[in-house]
Amino acid sequence: MNQPHMQKPELVCPAGTPAGLRTAVDAGADAVYCGLQGPTNARNFPGLNFTPQELSQSIEYAHEKGAKVLLAVNSFPPAGRTQEWKDSIDTGVQSHADAIIVADIGMAQYMAEHHPDQRLHLSVQAGASSPEAIKFYCREFGVKRVVLPRILTVKEISDLHAEIPCEIEAFIFGNIGMMAEGRCSLSSYATGLSTNMDGVCSPASHIRYENKKDGSLVSKLGDFTIDCFHCGENAGYPTICKGRYDAKTRSGYYAFEEPVSLNLTRLLPDLVQAGVTALKIEGRQRSRAYVKAVVHAFRKAVDACMEGREPEMDTLLALTEGHRETQGAFRTKAWR
Amino acid sequence: MSISASSPSRPCASRLRTLPRIALAPIPLFLLQPLLRFIVTGVARRHPALFNRLGSSQNKAILIDPTNLPFALLLHPRPDTPTLEAVRRKKKVPHDAKITGTFLTLLDMIDGNMDGDALFFTRDLKIEGDTEAIVALRNALDDMDISLADDLAAHAGPLSGALKKSLRALQGIRRSHQ
Known part of the structure; x- marks a missing residue:
């Protein structure tokens, strides 16, 4: 069993491009x-991600600087297309990635059969949150770390840690989506492209913005209007789960979630005490400027936490969706 | 750290923003075209990988509209024959996508000093038309891992030093008024 008390956690950061990785x-x-470029990961956005050659060069760069690289192969292959996902896993192993992150149970099996010595992490997209589910993945496929869905309180994470034989990775900052990770079909309903199988939520090819003469901004996804931001009002991502809708009884309300971002700076000591091994920052779709600011701020905060100091935080509000932050379900189940 | 995406609010900042639009208005666009050609062909020659990231958006026409300049820029990011052309706003030029912001907002985003999503959240950046082309261009430029201002200045021959200093000064003024 893991030693839970104040083991220095790994700061796990996002990179959408080789330049982002170096940053x-x-x-x-x-x-x-x-x-990698293509649908095998959950951030399959235009212009984003790595070629096999870029991945190999980037891993070399990271290793020279003492950092690890974890390859996300964390979408779900549609029937008949598993080879593309297997190829991505093989590329990661051949490039000397430090771990492969998978969500699909078939890809976990492929890893266990073909790359049993390669470190395997279970993606948040797998939605494994109970001791039974996590122990199953550990026992059957040799999973060494689970990335927890953002539905558990810190107390629940602590209890979970006592029961599972693998490391825990938890999100601490960034965009938060539906609280049914790996199971959301909203984008698929609106566009025909699946978050889970095509790797893209609200594909850019289906997004349209209309800047009105009165200064308002209308965002649309496919045939659906997601939101209308008044002049001067902060805008949000054009994702269905963050949209405002009109219904018979209410108008302009957030039916699912509000555009807020996760920030667990103040909970860092509690998370470490709870046995969290790795602290994850969301945002592979974001720029070098975001990566530099957020990673720098959390590096300082985590180091302060480990030295027993109160983690101070550079203001990151300007980078967040909705310019509002939340501790989400980590603080209370009453959230949304 | 240069992460703020809030708009300048002081009156002098507003005047500074609009000054170039007035001051540069008399310049005939044909004088700018060779400079723009030099910029886009130079970037294409030095950073060919940029075009791989564009994918099918290589064939799109993207209108870049710096609100405080008296003209917009029409970009065709074709790998072999990229073009960047100054166009008057009143002239309706066909385009697939349009991105709008102040000149220095756009430059700071390209240079990796400011986050494009954050600029979008604060409405400092506007997008219209083919969102996929804009996202691909933004991500491709973000992977250049260089300052476009420095890159251009380094290849501007005898004007290098002056160009670099001017751009840095403008960026400094912008940040001091945020």
């Missing part, structure tokens, strides 16, 4: 997670 490493990331 994260230089800003103090202990590990960087990234994906």
Whole structure:
């Protein structure tokens, strides 16, 4: 069983491009997670992600600087297309990635059969949150770390830690989506492209913005209007789960979630005490500027936490969706 | 750290923003076209990988509209024959996508000093048309891992030093008024 008390956690940071990866490493990331171009990872956005050659070069760069690289192969292959996902896993192993992050149970099996010595992490997209589910993945496929869905309180994470034989990775900052990770079909309903199988929530090819003469901004996804931001009002991502809708009884209300971002700076000591091994920052779709600012701020905060000081935080509000932050379900189940 | 995406609010900042639009208005656009050609062909030659990231958006026409300049820029990011052309706003030029912001907002985003999503959240950046082309361009530029201002200045021959200092000064003024 893991030793829960104040083991220095790994700061796991996002990278959408090789330049983003170098920025994260230089800003103090202990590990960087990234994906290959195509649908095999959950951030399949235009212009984003790595070619096999870029991945190999980037891993070399990270290793020279003492950082790890974790390859996300964390979408779900549709029937008949598993080879593309297997190829991504093989590329990661051949490139000497420090771990492969998978969500699909079939890809976990492929890892266990073909790359039993390669470190395997279970993606948040797998939605494994109970001791029984996590122990199953550990026992059957040799999973060494689970990335927890953002539905558990710190107390629940602590209880979970006592029961499972693997490391825990928890999100501490960034965009938060539906609280049914790996199971959301909203984007698929609106566009025909699946978050889970095509790797893209609200595909850019289906997004349209209309800037009105009165200064308002209308965001649309496919045939659906997601939101209308008044002049001067902060805008949000054009995702269905963060949209405002009109219904017979209410108008302009957030039916699912509000555009707020997760920030667990103040809970860092509690998370470490609870046995969290790795602290994850969301945002592979974001820029070098975001990566540099957020990684730098959390490097300082985590180091302060480990030295027994109150973690101070640079203001990151300007980078967050909705310019509002939350501790989400980590603080209370009453959230949304 | 240069992460703020809030708009300048002081009156002098507003005047500074609009000054170039007035001061540069008399310049005939044909004088700018060789400079723009030099910029886009130079970037294409030095950073060919940029075009791989664009994918199918290589064939799109993207209108870049710096609100405080008296003209917009029409970009065709074709790998072999990229073009960047100054166009008057009153002239309706066909385009697939449009991105709008102040000149220095756009430059700071390209240079990796400011986050494009954050600029979008604060409405400092506006997007219209083919969102996929804009997202691909933004991500491709973000992977250049260089300052476009420095890159251009380094290849501007005898004007290098002056160009670099001017751009840095403008960026400094912008940040001091945020």
